Amino acid sequence: MKSLEVVPLTLAEANAFVARHHRHHGVVRGHKFSLGVDHDGSIVGVAIVGRPVSRVLDNGWTLEVTRVCTDGTKNAASMLYGACRRATFALGYRRLVTYILQRESGVSLRAAGWRVVGESRGGSWSRHSRPRVDTHPMEAKLRYEATE
DSSP states (O other), X not given: OOOXXXXXXXXXXXXXXXXXXXXXXXOOSOOSEEEXXXXXXXXXXXXXXXXXXXXXXXXXXXXXXXXXXESSOTTHXXXXXXXXXXXXXXXXXXXXXXXXXXXSOOHHHHHTTOEEEEEEOOOOOXXXXXXXXXXXXXXXXXXXXXXX
């Protein structure tokens, strides 16, 4: 049996996996890079990294893991979070953030050296001036961060 291996992916490849496997989010529009975890010739998990969704965090030095999705293969998620962290800093960025639902354990993030730095209130993205249809969970989330 072959071990897990991190591999580069195109956004189309990563989004196809997300469309098939993610519990509560769909595909993303753009990215800086995407990674996968290969096990015996099959992709068992993906991560998509892009600019921060929050304008406040989009300072040119920060990236955000906007999707991590696995088929449940043991250690795939923590391997992806660690690989995203290493790649981000190798590219010259100084900070990497991501959000998880409060009901999620965060064990994969902690295993990859991330730490909780805050909480977002959650809620709707729709505003009177910019109406949107909310398809994401609107509960509070925890923000995790990785720094060098």
